[in-house]
Amino acid sequence: MNYKQAIKKIRSNRCVGVLLIFFGIAITIFSFLKYLYVKANNIAGDDLLGGLGNIIKNIILAIYNIPWIPKALWLRSPDIDPDNILSSGNILFLLFYVMIFVGVSFWSSASELSSRLEKIRIMIANEQLAASIRGEPRPDIDKVIGGVVVDKKGIYSKLHELYIAPLIVTVLGALLTYLFNLN
Numbered sequence: 082m083n084y085k086q087a088i089k090k091i092r093s094n095r096c097v098g099v100l101l102i103f104f105g106i107a108i109t110i111f112s113f114l115k116y117l118y119v120k121a122n123n124i125a126g127d128d129l130l131g132g133l134g135n136i137i138k139n140i141i142l143a144i145y146n147i148p149w150i151p152k153a154l155w156l157r158s159p160d161i162d163p164d165n166i167l168s169s170g171n172i173l174f175l176l177f178y179v180m181i182f183v184g185v186s187f188w189s190s191a192s193e194l195s196s197r198l199e200k201i202r203i204m205i206a207n208e209q210l211a212a213s214i215r216g217e218p219r220p221d222i223d224k225v226i227g228g229v230v231v232d233k234k235g236i237y238s239k240l241h242e243l244y245i246a247p248l249i250v251t252v253l254g255a256l257l258t259y260l261f262n263l264n
Contacts, residue, residue, distance in 0.1 A: 087198055094191035101184025108177040111158035112170075114141050119160075163258065182247050 082090065121137035145155060159173035209219045 084198065084201065087194055091191045091195050091198070094187045094194075098184045098187030098191060101180050101187065103184075105177050105180035105184055107154055108158045109174070109181065111154050112161055112174050112177070114144060115155070115158060116161040117141060178251075179247055 117137060118141045121134040121141070123134070144150070159170040159177070161174050162168045162170055165171070212219050
C-alpha cells in the first residue's frame with residue numbers, strides 16, 4: 082500500500098477501534114451493573130448487609146435514570162449468571178468483553194502505522210533539506226509520497242493481546258469473585 086492508502090487505513094482502523102472499545106466497555110459495564118443490582122437486591126433482605134445492598138441498588142438506579150445514557154444499552158446488555166457459566170448471557174458478555182481487546186488491537190495497529198508514516202515524513206523532509214543544501218532542486222513531496230510503499234501489518238500481529246490480556250483479567254476477576262464470595 083502507498084502512503085495515502087496507509088493514511089486511510091489509519092483512519093478506518095482508529096474509527097473501528099474506537100467504536101469497538103466504546104460499545105464493548107459500555108455493554109460490559111451495564112451488564113456488570115445489572116448483575117450487581119440483582120445481587121444487591123438479594124443482599125437487601127439480609128439484616129447484616131441490608132443497608133449496603135440498598136445503597137448499591139440506589140446508586141445503580143441513579144445511574145440507570147441518567148437521561149443521556151441510552152436505555153437500549155441497558156436493555157440489550159446481557160445478563161450475567163455466575164451459576165451457569167455456559168448461559169447465553171455469559172457467552173454474550175464474554176464476546177462484548179473480548180470486543181474491547183479487539184478494538185484496542187485496531188487502535189494500536191493504527192498507532193503503529195501512524196508512527197511509521199511519521200518517520201517516513203521526517204525522512205522525506207530531511208531529503209528535501211539535503212537537496213536544498215546541495216543546491217539541487219527539491220523533490221516534489223507529492224511525487225515522493227506517491228512512490229512510497231508502506232508494508233502491511235494488520236491487527237493479527239497483535240494476536241497475543243487478543244488472548245493473553247483477557248485471560249489474565251478473567252482469572253483475576255474469577256479470583257476476586259471467589260475471594261469476596263460474590264456468586
